[in-house]
């Protein structure tokens with residue numbers, strides 16, 4: 360199909376494109392860096408290079424090519440544009456494609472404000488630099504509640520990723536065991552999230568949630584899709600080869616097989632409460648033989664501190 364490029368009509372549609380992409384199931388469509396750029400209902404990202412194949416539409420490709428033609432002009436304009444926070448967001452897309460030497464992409468905005476302009480991003484970055492200077496000088500070890508931005512970047516990335524897994528575990532309808540999983544690619548971007556639930560289209564209320572023997576069809580075990588499986592099928596990238604999965608419970612042998620087959624290389628788990636069960640031994644044997652590195656997450660304290668820093672009243 361040949362479609363004429365119409366800048367005025369595409370602009371409003373793209374206004375929200377770089378910063379908020381959601382599908383109908385509220386699963387994000389753009390790789391994320393940190394929990395702070397993620398909420399259950401809106402997902403912000405300054406990275407427009409979504410790996411979702413659905414976004415690689417001809418329209419987008421044509422648009423990107425046109426943007427690259429405008430590149431020299433935009434390079435000239437960039438310092439000027441950054442002075443005006445109200446500059447339309449669609450103009451920011453080519454700027455984001457070009458990249459801004461003043462911005463470190465590994466330091467994405469880590470507060471609740473929407474990064475609606477480059478100026479805003481630069482402000483955030485300045486705060487990050489301040490926070491990191493404070494850390495280096497040991498100031499953030501002083502007692503007392505931190506100022507809103509002081510915790511920015513205070514935690515290892517894995518703390519954010521396990522926190523994401525824990526947050527999504529909360530969405531599980533399983534009344535007994537809620538499990539969350541978060542898959543992260545080699546660039547440190549989240550490319551898949553899942554939690555245990557009944558298969559799509561199968562109403563949670565229509566199926567049993569009781570525990571029991573694994574082969575008993577009156578128990579949940581025959582029906583429920585595990586968090587790891589959902590994280591993989593929800594992936595926003597072409598594949599999850601070389602990725603790391605953060606999961607709140609050590610995988611069963613079935614999930615271990617799925618992880619191995621899909622190319623996940625590292626596993627970080629929170630709980631291994633079933634370590635004495637035979638199927639856990641099978642998981643261990645499979646993962647070990649296939650060369651998937653497994654380690655237990657030990658920074659629970661940091662997860663609690665991170666959550667508390669988001670909302671001091673959080674439990």
Ligand SMILES: Nc1nc(=O)n([C@H]2C[C@H](O)[C@@H](COP(=O)(O)O)O2)cc1CO
Pocket residue numbers: 533535536537538554555556570579583584585586587608609610611614
């Ligand atoms: N790694 C895992 N991922 C998961 O999503 N699950 C899910 C399947 C069930 O919904 C629940 C375990 O049930 P229970 O027998 O502990 O109440 O957790 C379980 C495991 C461990 O096998």
